[in-house]
Amino acid sequence: MPNLIFHNLLILILSLFKCSFPALDPGERFIFPATNNQAVTGYNLTTPDAIAQLPHALREISGLTLIDTSLFACVQDENGTLFIYHRGQNEIISKESFYSSGDFEDLCRVGQTIYVLRSDATLFEIENYEGRPLKTVSYGLNIPAYDNEGLCFDKENNRLLIASKGNSGKGEEFKNKREIYGFDLKTKSLIENPIFTFDEKLLKQFATDQNIQLPVKVKKSGKTVPDIKFRPTAIGIHPISKKLFLLSGPDQLFFIFSSDGNIEHIEPLDPELFTQPEGLCFFENGDLFISNEGQEKQATLLRFNYKAF
Numbered sequence: 001m002p003n004l005i006f007h008n009l010l011i012l013i014l015s016l017f018k019c020s021f022p023a024l025d026p027g028e029r030f031i032f033p034a035t036n037n038q039a040v041t042g043y044n045l046t047t048p049d050a051i052a053q054l055p056h057a058l059r060e061i062s063g064l065t066l067i068d069t070s071l072f073a074c075v076q077d078e079n080g081t082l083f084i085y086h087r088g089q090n091e092i093i094s095k096e097s098f099y100s101s102g103d104f105e106d107l108c109r110v111g112q113t114i115y116v117l118r119s120d121a122t123l124f125e126i127e128n129y130e131g132r133p134l135k136t137v138s139y140g141l142n143i144p145a146y147d148n149e150g151l152c153f154d155k156e157n158n159r160l161l162i163a164s165k166g167n168s169g170k171g172e173e174f175k176n177k178r179e180i181y182g183f184d185l186k187t188k189s190l191i192e193n194p195i196f197t198f199d200e201k202l203l204k205q206f207a208t209d210q211n212i213q214l215p216v217k218v219k220k221s222g223k224t225v226p227d228i229k230f231r232p233t234a235i236g237i238h239p240i241s242k243k244l245f246l247l248s249g250p251d252q253l254f255f256i257f258s259s260d261g262n263i264e265h266i267e268p269l270d271p272e273l274f275t276q277p278e279g280l281c282f283f284e285n286g287d288l289f290i291s292n293e294g295q296e297k298q299a300t301l302l303r304f305n306y307k308a309f
Helices: 002-020 200-209
Strands: 049-052 061-066 073-074 080-087 091-095 104-110 113-118 122-126 137-139 148-154 161-162 177-184 195-198 216-218 224-226 230-238 244-248 253-257 263-268 277-282 286-292 301-303
Touching: 049 177, 049 244, 061 113, 061 286, 073 104, 080 104, 080 113, 104 216, 104 277, 113 230, 195 200, 200 263, 244 277
Parallel strands: 061 104, 061 277, 104 148, 148 230, 230 277
Antiparallel strands: 049 301, 061 073, 073 080, 080 091, 104 113, 113 122, 122 137, 148 161, 161 177, 177 195, 216 224, 230 244, 244 253, 253 263, 277 286, 286 301
């Protein structure tokens, strides 16, 4: 009798496991449920402390930067307009054109100056974002990678960091590699060599070694392999830990790197909550804000309060 009970229990457990993780067809992708690693990240990324549905004009929000604890400057795709958004009132309090149409991906503030990144690695410098009309200077950076989407201020090194979503070239040496470049704010020029170079294979190996469940894909052979694209859509330097935080929007993955670029953590995100994460910024106390493009729905702004780790 005990053996029969054990046998039936085993069948029940296996059937539940099959229901939780259904078999995949070749080419199909499976995303594991999001987890909460607050002790590592400093945030419970499964449960925002606040959610705001952004105004319709920001449905395609592609980046945001902090002005003060109430105000954010924002940009959206295909529109050279600087929006000032008041989070308490949940409304746009001003909008001003700084350029015509274009694929604008991110922005960051340095004092009274705001820098806006276009995907072709053109950087727009708005000298005084409170002035009218806005005065803009542009810099063609000639970054070899395409789809440049992440921008942040590296205060300790007086430079901007620019994250590329695509490869810097063709061939084996560039395969699976992503780079972050630097823009020197003193010389107003691109720093010659990339600041960081990330290897997708090493990130996968790190996830395997740390038993982090990445999205998986089934090959034609039936073998299940980690499916990570690593397409940086937003970056930021944590104001307290000084670590580099990075979002890969297409993967719904959240990365933490040390200040010298070594991978420290990968966190899978809930795709229902992070529909298309493309912007991040911090309060000085460490609280994190992440913006999501609306796609077919409204865009959202998520707040996660910081708990020191």
